[in-house]
Amino acid sequence: MTKFEALGLEKSLLDAITDMGFDTPSEVQEKSIPLLLSDEIDLVALAQTGTGKTAAFGFPLIQKIDHSSRTTQGLILSPTRELCLQITNEMQLYSKYVKGLNIVAVYGGASITEQARQIKRGAQIIVATPGRMKDMIGRGIIDISKIDYCVLDEADEMLNMGFYEDIKDILSNTPESKSTWLFSATMPKEVASIAKKFMHKPAEITVGSKNSGVDTVQHEYYTVGGRDRYPALKRLADANPGIFSVVFCRTKRDTQKVAEKLIEDGYNAGALHGDLSQNQRDLVMNAFRKKQIQMLVATDVAARGIDVDDITHVINYQLPDEIETYTHRSGRTGRAGKSGISMVIVTRSELRKIGAIEKKIQQKFISKKIPTGIEICEIQLYHLANRIRNTKINEEVNNYLPAIHDVLEGLDREELIQKIVSVEFTRFFNYYNRSKDLNTTDGDRGNRKEKDFQSDSGSVRYFINIGERDGYDWMSLKDFLKDTLSLGKEDLYKVDVKDSFAFFNADSQYKDFILETFTDFKVKGRFINVEVSDNPGGGRKRRRDKDSRRSNNKYGEKSRGKGRKKDSNFSKGSGGSRRSASSGRRSKKRDGFY
Numbered sequence: 001m002t003k004f005e006a007l008g009l010e011k012s013l014l015d016a017i018t019d020m021g022f023d024t025p026s027e028v029q030e031k032s033i034p035l036l037l038s039d040e041i042d043l044v045a046l047a048q049t050g051t052g053k054t055a056a057f058g059f060p061l062i063q064k065i066d067h068s069s070r071t072t073q074g075l076i077l078s079p080t081r082e083l084c085l086q087i088t089n090e091m092q093l094y095s096k097y098v099k100g101l102n103i104v105a106v107y108g109g110a111s112i113t114e115q116a117r118q119i120k121r122g123a124q125i126i127v128a129t130p131g132r133m134k135d136m137i138g139r140g141i142i143d144i145s146k147i148d149y150c151v152l153d154e155a156d157e158m159l160n161m162g163f164y165e166d167i168k169d170i171l172s173n174t175p176e177s178k179s180t181w182l183f184s185a186t187m188p189k190e191v192a193s194i195a196k197k198f199m200h201k202p203a204e205i206t207v208g209s210k211n212s213g214v215d216t217v218q219h220e221y222y223t224v225g226g227r228d229r230y231p232a233l234k235r236l237a238d239a240n241p242g243i244f245s246v247v248f249c250r251t252k253r254d255t256q257k258v259a260e261k262l263i264e265d266g267y268n269a270g271a272l273h274g275d276l277s278q279n280q281r282d283l284v285m286n287a288f289r290k291k292q293i294q295m296l297v298a299t300d301v302a303a304r305g306i307d308v309d310d311i312t313h314v315i316n317y318q319l320p321d322e323i324e325t326y327t328h329r330s331g332r333t334g335r336a337g338k339s340g341i342s343m344v345i346v347t348r349s350e351l352r353k354i355g356a357i358e359k360k361i362q363q364k365f366i367s368k369k370i371p372t373g374i375e376i377c378e379i380q381l382y383h384l385a386n387r388i389r390n391t392k393i394n395e396e397v398n399n400y401l402p403a404i405h406d407v408l409e410g411l412d413r414e415e416l417i418q419k420i421v422s423v424e425f426t427r428f429f430n431y432y433n434r435s436k437d438l439n440t441t442d443g444d445r446g447n448r449k450e451k452d453f454q455s456d457s458g459s460v461r462y463f464i465n466i467g468e469r470d471g472y473d474w475m476s477l478k479d480f481l482k483d484t485l486s487l488g489k490e491d492l493y494k495v496d497v498k499d500s501f502a503f504f505n506a507d508s509q510y511k512d513f514i515l516e517t518f519t520d521f522k523v524k525g526r527f528i529n530v531e532v533s534d535n536p537g538g539g540r541k542r543r544r545d546k547d548s549r550r551s552n553n554k555y556g557e558k559s560r561g562k563g564r565k566k567d568s569n570f571s572k573g574s575g576g577s578r579r580s581a582s583s584g585r586r587s588k589k590r591d592g593f594y
């Protein structure tokens with residue numbers, strides 16, 4: 001008897017399992033398959049993606065469905081189109097020897113008529129995203145009033161994406177008597193409340209430890225200045241030549257910008273975000289799967305369905321608002337028994353968030369240093385030497401060897417090696433020679449509170465490379481800064497315009513935000529450069545009337561309050577992730593500003 005046979009699966013499924021090359025059931029399969037086959041129960045399973053959970057609910061569901069009837073008996077809800085298609089494909093492979101079974105995928109962004117046609121032919125199992133599902137129920141295309149099984153896959157993701165109401169509506173169209181199987185990587189209180197509301201005494205299984213990321217993932221953070229995020233990202237990529245990674249940004253704009261810069265700088269990168277058409281997204285995902293793209297720069301929402309197993313690194317270019325989101329990000333690596341690294345690029349002011357994440361995932365972060373230029377050159381050199389050693393000789397070169405020998409005539413072995421590796425090494429060396437150290441000290445994280453408070457109370461003087469020659473006086477420059485930064489008039493002071501440059505001051509709480517806003521910032525094709533000035537002149541903080549500041553600030557004190565609130569949401573891991581249209585606009589202007 002095979003290990004899968006022992007779980008109680010039928011021959012048609014066992015044959016498919018053999019075809020798929022599955023040898024041993026994974027933990028979640030071992031725990032849930034016998035349970036779901038033996039009884040009609042509700043189930044809450046805490047399992048990450050990559051643990052084999054699709055098969056854990058897929059096999060029992062296929063076995064329990066009456067495939068001689070055309071009635072819809074099973075519904076699987078999943079957060080994204082990508083995941084929906086992935087589940088459908090997997091389920092079709094599992095059921096390849098089950099005659100008459102129709103599994104249909106229902107998701108947004110594709111023809112509703114075609115999906116309706118497939119449903120009409122009789123779909124015993126529907127795999128759907130909540131939005132499109134609700135729409136099709138509303139139009140009377142789908143009848144789920146007689147289903148026996150409802151699977152909520154990646155329930156935490158669905159709720160994160162704001163599908164609570166849709167799920168509630170969909171479930172209200174299903175019979176009380178059905179069994180509900182809920183799969184989730186984490187158990188935030190919103191998921192617990194769904195379980196409580198819609199399930200009857202569910203059995204619970206946990207794979208790995210509750211609420212924690214997979215322990216095959218090593219978590220690292222790198223502390224840099226706000227404007228050094230991008231150079232830091234490049235160094236992390238250069239220091240890991242075989243990298244196959246997802247780089248997470250917080251906004252679509254940053255995602256696009258970072259991907260474009262990486263491509264410009266010669267990396268195999270691509271962007272994945274919601275402003276791309278479905279077709280563009282499919283192209284990027286296909287290139288990523290084929291490893292033509294080594295660095296996939298993505299927003300959290302767009303990256304949800306990524307089902308690629310051998311991602312070596314997840315890079316948090318910016319930290320997410322919610323800790324739960326960090327768990328999902330880092331869960332993209334370390335899948336299918338492989339190990340992975342989740343790197344976080346942080347500024348000093350964000351360091352306390354690392355502690356909050358550690359608490360949540362119950363794993364420690366390692367504080368790492370961004371490699372220096374010379375370290376990268378060394379890594380690249382050894383990588384090249386290994387590549388040369390491991391390269392399979394292409395016999396075609398033999399045709400050219402006599403001529404090549406002529407060209408290289410007179411070089412001895414030593415010289416030849418030096419020259420070959422110099423080809424690549426010089427490229428990195430020229431780039432990194434005399435490059436600066438990007439690390440800022442992370443200090444003692446335990447004492448952050450006091451330090452944060454101290455730094456928040458100061459003022460920072462900046463240098464900007466525009467001046468009178470560019471048509472600015474102190475008033476127009478202040479207006480330019482005010483509009484670009486969306487700060488209040490009173491937040492910017494001591495504006496001192498010289499011929500070709502100027503200085504200005506702002507409270508130090510805005511430092512990261514200001515430097516980041518002016519990173520690679522162009523006006524009419526010209527780079528506007530802002531740096532912290534060594535000249536402390538005028539750095540004394542001006543006394544200001546708080547009320548007048550509030551009224552003068554475009555977004556008001558309230559907006560800054562909001563930023564802080566986001567912070568406290570972060571540390572509690574709660575609060576909605578969707579922004580209102582107006583605050584969304586605000587945060588867009590304040591990219592990277594927590």
Ligand code: AMP
Nearest residue numbers: 022024025026049050051052053054055
């Ligand atoms: P999932 O967690 O469902 O996304 O599954 C992750 C990957 O593991 C998928 O590519 C599955 O085909 C594969 N898989 C699932 N179960 C097993 C198993 N028992 N042995 C080997 N691979 C599996």
